[in-house]
Every structure is written in structure tokens, then in C-alpha cells.
Amino acid sequence: MTQSTLEGIGKAKAEVIANAWNDHHVIDGLMRFLQEIGLKSVFCAKIIKAYGRDAAATISANPYRLAQDIAGISFFVADAVAQNLGIAETEPKRIQACVRHLMEQSVKDGHMFVSEDRLHEQCRKLFNIPPDSAAAAVDTMVAAEELVRETDGNDNAAAVFLKTLHQAETGLANRLQALRSVPLPALPVEIDAENILQAVQKKLSIKLSTEQLKALEAILSHRAVVITGGPGTGKTTLIRSVNAVFETLSKQVLLTAPTGRAARRLAELTRREARTIHKALGYNFETGLFDKHPDNPLEVDALIVDEASMVDTPLMFHLLRAMPLTAHLILVGDIFQLPPVGPGNVLADIIASASIPTYYLNRIFRQAQESPIIINAHNVRRGNSLNLTVLTNPAAVSEFSFLEVHDPQKVVAAVVELSSRIIPQRFSLDPFSDIQVLSPMHKGAAGIINLNQVLQEALNPNPDGIEAMGSTYRPGDKVMHLKNNYQKDVFNGDIGIISAIDRKNGVLSVDYDGRKVPYDRTEMDELTLAYAVSVHKSQGSEYPAVIVPITTHHFPLLQRNLLYTAMTRGEKVVVLVGSTKALQLALANDKPRRRLSRLAARLRGSH
Numbered sequence: 052m053t054q055s056t057l058e059g060i061g062k063a064k065a066e067v068i069a070n071a072w073n074d075h076h077v078i079d080g081l082m083r084f085l086q087e088i089g090l091k092s093v094f095c096a097k098i099i100k101a102y103g104r105d106a107a108a109t110i111s112a113n114p115y116r117l118a119q120d121i122a123g124i125s126f127f128v129a130d131a132v133a134q135n136l137g138i139a140e141t142e143p144k145r146i147q148a149c150v151r152h153l154m155e156q157s158v159k160d161g162h163m164f165v166s167e168d169r170l171h172e173q174c175r176k177l178f179n180i181p182p183d184s185a186a187a188a189v190d191t192m193v194a195a196e197e198l199v200r201e202t203d204g205n206d207n208a209a210a211v212f213l214k215t216l217h218q219a220e221t222g223l224a225n226r227l228q229a230l231r232s233v234p235l236p237a238l239p240v241e242i243d244a245e246n247i248l249q250a251v252q253k254k255l256s257i258k259l260s261t262e263q264l265k266a267l268e269a270i271l272s273h274r275a276v277v278i279t280g281g282p283g284t285g286k287t288t289l290i291r292s293v294n295a296v297f298e299t300l301s302k303q304v305l306l307t308a309p310t311g312r313a314a315r316r317l318a319e320l321t322r323r324e325a326r327t328i329h330k331a332l333g334y335n336f337e338t339g340l341f342d343k344h345p346d347n348p349l350e351v352d353a354l355i356v357d358e359a360s361m362v363d364t365p366l367m368f369h370l371l372r373a374m375p376l377t378a379h380l381i382l383v384g385d386i387f388q389l390p391p392v393g394p395g396n397v398l399a400d401i402i403a404s405a406s407i408p409t410y411y412l413n414r415i416f417r418q419a420q421e422s423p424i425i426i427n428a429h430n431v432r433r434g435n436s437l438n439l440t441v442l443t444n445p446a447a448v449s450e451f452s453f454l455e456v457h458d459p460q461k462v463v464a465a466v467v468e469l470s471s472r473i474i475p476q477r478f479s480l481d482p483f484s485d486i487q488v489l490s491p492m493h494k495g496a497a498g499i500i501n502l503n504q505v506l507q508e509a510l511n512p513n514p515d516g517i518e519a520m521g522s523t524y525r526p527g528d529k530v531m532h533l534k535n536n537y538q539k540d541v542f543n544g545d546i547g548i549i550s551a552i553d554r555k556n557g558v559l560s561v562d563y564d565g566r567k568v569p570y571d572r573t574e575m576d577e578l579t580l581a582y583a584v585s586v587h588k589s590q591g592s593e594y595p596a597v598i599v600p601i602t603t604h605h606f607p608l609l610q611r612n613l614l615y616t617a618m619t620r621g622e623k624v625v626v627l628v629g630s631t632k633a634l635q636l637a638l639a640n641d642k643p644r645r646r647l648s649r650l651a652a653r654l655r656g657s658h
Contacts, residue, residue, distance in 0.1 A: 087135075088110070088114075088132050088135045088136060090117075090124075090128075090132060094121060094123065094124055096572070096573055097121050097122070097123075097573050098110075098117070098121055100573050101120055101121060102120075110132070110136075111136060113144075114129050114132040114133040114136055114138070115129050115130070115133060115144075115145075115148040115151075115152075116129075117129040117132060118152070122576045122577070123520070123576055126148075126152040129148075130145070130148070130149075133145060133148075140178075140179065140180075141184070143187070143188060143191065146174070146178075146180055146184055146185065146187075146188040147188045147191065147192060149174055149177075149178045149180060149185075149188075150170065150174065150185065150188045150189060150192060150198075151192075151197075153165065153170060153173050153174065153177075154170075154198070154211070154213055155213075157647075158213065158216065158393075158394045161390060161391070161393075161394055161395070161396070161646045162394060162646055162647040162648070163212065163216050163220055163364060163394050163395050163646070163647055163648040163649065163650075164201070164210040164211055164212045164216070164217075164647050164648075164649070165210070165211050165647070166207075166208045166209075166210060166211075166647075167186075167189065167200065167208050167209045167210070167211050168208040169208075170185065170189065170211055171185045171186060174188075189211060196214055197213070197214055198211055198212065198213060198214060199211070199212045199213075199214055199217040200212075201217070201649075203649075210647075210649065215365070216364070216365065216394060218368075219364050219365040219368040219369075219395075220364055220368075220395070220648065220649060220650055220653065221653065222368050222372060223364060223367055223368040223371060223397070223650065224650060224653035224654050226368070226371040226372055227275065227371065227401070227406070227407065227654060228406075228654070229376055230274045230275050230371070230374075230376055230380060231274055231275060231406070231407070233274060233376045233377060235272065235273070235274065247259075247264065247267060247268065247271075247296055248264065250295060250296055250299045251267075251292045251295050251296065254295040254298070254299075255291055255292065255295055257288060257291075257292075259288075259289075259292060260285065260414055260416075262285075262410070262411075262412050262413065262414055263285055263288065263289050263292065263412065265410065266278055266289060266410035266412070267289065267292055267293060267296065269408050269410060270293055270353075270379060270381055271296065271379075273379075273407075273408050274376075274378075274379060274380065275379070275380040275381075275382075275407045275408075276379075276380070276381055276382070276407065276408050276409075276410065277359075277382045277383075277384075277398065277401060277402055277407055277408070277409040277410070278381065278382070278383045278384075278409075278410050278412065279383075279384060279385060279386055279398070279402065279409065279410070279411055279412070280385065280411060280412030280413065281385055281387065281412075281415075281425075281428060281429055281432055281619075282385075282424075282425045282428050282429075282619050283415045283416055283418075283420070283422065283425040283429075284412035284413060284414060284415060284416070285412055285414070285416055286357075286383050286385075286412060287317075287320045287321065287357075289383070289412070290306070290317075290321060290355055290357060290381075290383060291320075291321050293353065293355060293381060294306075294321060294323055294355075297352065297353050302352035302353055303350065303351050303352045303353070304323075304351065304352065304353045304354075304355065305326070305331060305349060305351040305353070305354050305355065306318070306321060306323055306324065306325035306326070306355050306357070307325065307326055307327065307328050307331050307354065307355065307356050307357070307370070308325060308326075308327060308328070308356070308357045308358050308591065309327065309328055309356075309358055309359075309361040309362050309366070309391075309591060310327060310358070310361070310542065310543075310544055310545075310590075310591040310592075311327050311542055311544075311545055312544065312545070312546075312591055312592045313327075313357065313358045313361070313591030313592070314326055314327045314330075315564075316591075316592070316593060317357045317358075325357075327542070328356070328362065328366055328370050329366075329535070329537075329542070331343070331349065331370075332349075332369060332370065332373055334537050336537040336538050341369055341373065343373035344369075344372060344373050345372055345373070347373075348373055348374065348375045349373050349374055349375065349378075351374065351375065351378050352377075352378055352379065353378060353379040353380075353381065354370075354374050354378055354379070354380050354381070355381045355383065356370070356380075356381070356382050356383065356384075357383050357384070358383075358384055358590070358591045359382040359383055359384035359397070359398045360384035360385055360386050360388050360389075360390070360391070360398045360399070361384070361388075361391050361392075361590050361591055362391060362397055362398070363391040363392070363393025363394055363395050363397065364393070364394055364395030364397055364648070364650065365393065365394070365395075366393065367395075367397045382398060382401070384398045385619075386398055386399045386402060387432050387612055387615055388590060388612060388615065388616045388619070389586065389587055389590060389612055389613060389616045390643075390646060392543070392587055392588075392590075394646075395646065395648050395650065396646045396648060397650065400648055400650040400651040400654070401650070401651075401654065403651045404650070404651040404652075404654035404655050405655070406654040406655060407654075415429065422450075423438065423439075423449075423450055423451035424450065424451050424618065424619075424621055424622075424625050426438060427439065427451055427618065427625075428615060428618050428619050431611060431614055431615045431618060431638065432611075432615055434611065434638060434639075434641060436638075437453070437634070437638075439451060439452065439453045440452070440453075441453050441455045441631065442454050442455065443455055443456075445465050445468050445469055445473050446473055446477075448469065448473060448474070448477070448624075448626050450623065450624055450625075451624075451625050451626075452625075452626045452627070453626075453627045453628075453631075453634065454469075454626060454627065454628045454629075455629075455630065455631060456628055456629060456630070457629075457630050459495065459496035459497050459602055459604055460496055462496070462497045462600050462602055462628050462629055463496055463497055463501065463502065463505055463600075465628050466488055466497075466502060466506070466583075466598055466600055466628055467505055467506060467509045469598050469626055469628070470482055470486050470488060470506060470509070470510070470582070470598060471506075471509045471510055474486055474596050474598070474624060474626070478595075478596065478623065478624055480595050480596055480623075480624075482510055483510070483527075483529050483548065485594065485595040485596055486594065486595070486596045486597075486598065487584065487589065487592075487594040487596070487597050487598075487620070488502055488506065488582060488583035488584070488597070488598045488599075488600070489583070489584060489585070489586050489589050489597055489598070489599050489617045489620060490502060490583050490584075490585065490586075490599070490600055490605075491585070491586060491601070491605040491608040491609065491613055491617075492604075492605050492607070492608055493585070495604045495605075496604070497600040497602050497604065497605070497629075499583045499584065499585060502582065502583035502600070503579070503580035503581075503582050503583050504580075506580075506582035506583060507523075507525070507528060507580055507582060510582065511525055511527045511528055511529075513525040513526055513527055515552070515554075516552070517552050517554050517557070517559060519557075519572055519575035519576075520575055520576045522575075522579070522580065524549055524552065524559055524575070524578070524580075525549065525552070526549055526550070526551060526552055527548060527549060528548070528549045528580060529546065529547075529548055529580065529581045529582055530546070530547060530548070530549060530561055530578045530579065530580060530581050531544065531545065531546050531578070531579055531580075531581035531584055531588065532544070532545045532546075532547070532561075532563075532577055532578060533576075533577050533578065533579055534577055536577060539568050540568075541563060541568055544588050544590075544591070544592075545563055546563075546581050546584075547561040547562050547563040547564075547568070548561065548562050549561055549562075550562040550567055551567075556571075557571055557572040558570065558571050558572075559575070561578070586599075586613050586616050586617045586620075589616070589617070589620045590616060592620060593620055593621070593622050594620055594621060594622065595621075595622050595623045595624065596621060596622075596623060596624035596625070596626075597617065597618075597620050597621035597624070597625055597626075598626045598628060599614075599617045599618070599625070599626070599627050599628065600628050600629055601614070601627055601628070601629040601630075601633045601634055601637065602629045602630055602633050603630060603632055603633045603636070605633065606633075606636065609633060609636045609637040609640055610637060610640045610641075610642075610643050611637060611638055611639075611640055611641045612641075612643055613637065614634075614637040614638070
């Protein structure tokens, strides 16, 4: 009996059944192929979703794509797959993949380039590649315009950049220099210091300090200005004042910040619309490009970037190339915080170059002087001892406290008790939305991974969960999104609550400030529990209360700027839990690793 004559089955349905049968055999064959070349079954569904029926051909042609395209597959797994497919260690394809991996790892560490000598040494040490073979691979990749080799005119080793990062750094430097070269039109004669003060006082009912007034005058008389200062020094008041003055002049102001949380906080404080930089630039998911660029620029007279210390070099480049050269640029941030998650250290490099007027806000305002959090944050900034009482009883915590606990397991127990009972009761705060645990490290008893598991059990012991990527997610769990997903309109660091789980279909839904976003099993690697998060991930956010475990086990990351960043995330309550030795180590360590960048030299014109 033929396909078209089966009783009760028409031609269309027969084709659907046949296609489903063929798809099943294709997928079954792909699964066998993937497992034969050494890939775990947990990755197979993601690979098939990414590459479709062409998965076998795609991987055979270039197995190293796996590490770039499939979350969770490391370069070393891809390298093992390559060897299983018969690619020799000495093949140029493999050596170039090793160079590419080392370049990408350097970017993840925040660097804009790698010294070519170091690149050769790492190839030899990690992959047994002779220096001449590594040099040949770099030559090939430079010729293919994947890499850029740049010398500094001295006898130093050449710097090797990924082409995209070299374009971003040189383009950013050129854009800033072009911005500075455009003359400003004359201001109305009535815009002097006295009238500025009056305009601000009339619109905002506030009086500016001498420091703030000097900075505001500079903003009006320069194309680009940097404003920096610690907490309580009036940076947000200055932003509001800039808005007021430009509104008086009928100028269009755009408020931006690097993250959704920072933009929402800026909007709340200024009572003006604020956008993330990505939203302002109109990221186009289909093309992977920004809608705003020199041919379709932002329609602004003044661009204000808050939390500018968080903005990496590529994003700042795209923002400035979309900004009209006739507009004012105001970068506002605190360079003592941790550097950006992405490559470069733009705000610090601009300040170091001395190429753009920079104004430091040092005066702590009276209201801020009453906050032990702000006073102690400035003590950390200066490397001074903290003004606190060392406690041994968690129940005695106050607005700013240090709880002395030495054993890591007891640190964890104290964090759980503070999060679930003491701080919620003592300060009338919600343990999910108001309290955030910040840890310097991922591993260890007082690290993020273990703290999340323990806090999940304490705060949300719901047995109805779903297993995914080695974690269990439950309705009501606090979770964080880990990478920018423009299709879902959710970004790296966004925190939400799991609102529903469909175990049958393997789907969960996360509520981000009232907007519910679905995730299937292959997308759940973009989520992690967020009862505890890293200090880096907390940048740009403020929470009513933060709890910071700080132990000697965190030694590799105990730095003054990390402690400072963690403390300044807390609005009402900050509790440090750990040993005084670890605290002293963090205070004494003011030598964070320097990021490799040539932006400051380019702005000075010395490169």
C-alpha cells in the first residue's frame, strides 16, 4: 500500500508523518555522531538547535566553532573534538584556533591587546606550540585582517589586537579628539554663575556647592567633561542640575547608563527618562548592529553617561560615533569602583590622559556625612581604618556592621541567618527584593555557588523544581540573566523571580519587573541563582541591604576597590561577615591588575 493510499491518511498528513520520521532519523544520526566525537549528550540538543541538519558538516569543517557558538563548551573540549576528528596538533588550523582562544581569554580578563612575546610563550606553555609556529599563525591572521599587530616605536614587543578591538580603541580616541576640536557657539550673555545658580534653585529647589558650580560651568564651556567622585558627593544632583540648565536653554538632553538597573535608578533619582546605552543606540537583533551611527545619529544636544566607569571600550566607541560632534558629552562615574566587565578601562584612561577637563567632587554633603556606610566607603577609598564596632552576635547588627566569624561554614550560617531572619525583622526588609549577598569568589564555602544553594534551601524550600545545567530552579527563586539577549530584551545582570515552571515542556518563566520572559531548557544556561552574586555583577545597582562575606579564602580577589564597590551597593544596611585579617588584607591591597590598553596614549597623541 503506497503512502497516498493509506486508509484514513491524506497526502498532506502522510508527508508530515514522513518528514517527522526523516527528522527523527537525522537527529538520531547526529546524536550518534556527536557522542562518537566525544561530546556529552547535554550539549547535543543545543548543537542541533544551533546548526540544524548541517551540524555534522559544520563541526567537521571547523570543530573550534563549538567553543564560540555553544555555551558551556570550552576551547579545550573543542580541541579534544578536533583531535578525535583527526586534526593534528601541528596543523595551522589548530594553531590559529589556539591563538584565537588566547586572544579571547585576554579580552575576558579586560585587556585590549596581548604582547606578542607573551602570546608566543602562552602558545608554547599551554599547547606545546613552538614560537616560530605561533608567529606564523599570527602573521596569517594579521594578513587575513583578523588581528592587528602594532608597535610603539621603541624596542618593546609588538601589541597584538583583535581587529574589532583595535578599531574600537582607535575609533574612540579619534572621536574624542574630533569632539574636542569642534568650537562651541557663544553662550547667551545671561548664562553666568549667578544665573546658573538661580536657574537650578528655581527648578530644583537646591543650592549647588562651589565644586558643583565649577563643574557645571565647565560642562557649558567644553564639548566633553568628566565628573568623578565617591558616594554622597553630589554626582546625581549635578546631573539633575545639568538637565535643568539645558532645559532652560531649550536643549535636548539624553540620560544613559550601561545597565537596565543603573538606568532605572538614574530615572528615579532625576525624575527624567533614562535609557540603557544599548536601548539609546537601538540594537538591531537581526543585523547584530546598532541603528544609531554617524549616518543616523542620536538627536541630542547633550549626552550624559552615568556609571561611566562600567562602560567598556567597544560600547563607548559605538556610543560616541552615534553622537553628533555638535553635542556636549558628560561622563559621570567613580573610577575607584571595579573596572568594566568588558575590555578596556575607558573612564580611567580618559582621566589618565589629561586630555579632557576632569572635575573631582570631594565634598561629602551633610546628609551623607550622617551615613556610616558612606563615611566608611570613603575610609576604604583612602585606605583608612573603618569606623566600626566588631560584633560577635548577628542579632546586634546595625546600619553598618562587621561580624567577626572565622570558620567559613560559620560565615555561611551567619549569612543565612542575617538574610532570612535578622535583617528582615530588624529593618522591615524583604529577603528577596531588598537584601543582596555579594561575594568576591564563585568557589569555596563562602563562594557564590555554595551560598546560592544554601540560601535557596533557607528562603525557598519549594520541592517543585526543574533540573537544568546542574542547577535546580524553583518557582519563586531569585535568578540573574548572564548575558545580553537582545531577542528577549534581557541583559547581563538583570535580576528577576521565577514566576512559573512547566516541567512537562521544560519551560520556566522569569518575572523582570512585571514583564514575564520564557526560557526553554536550551536557554537555561543563561540563568543562575541570584541569592548571592559577584561584586562585579552588582555594579550599577543599589540594594536596601547588602551582606558581604569576606574571608582569607577569598585572598586572590581581596582588593580595596572590590570592598569599596561592594559596600557602596548598600543604601540602608551593610554587614561585612568574616575575619578582621581578611578585611585588613583588602584595605591594604590597592594594586588592582592593570589592564592593557593604549587609549590614554592615543588621547595624549603619544601613539
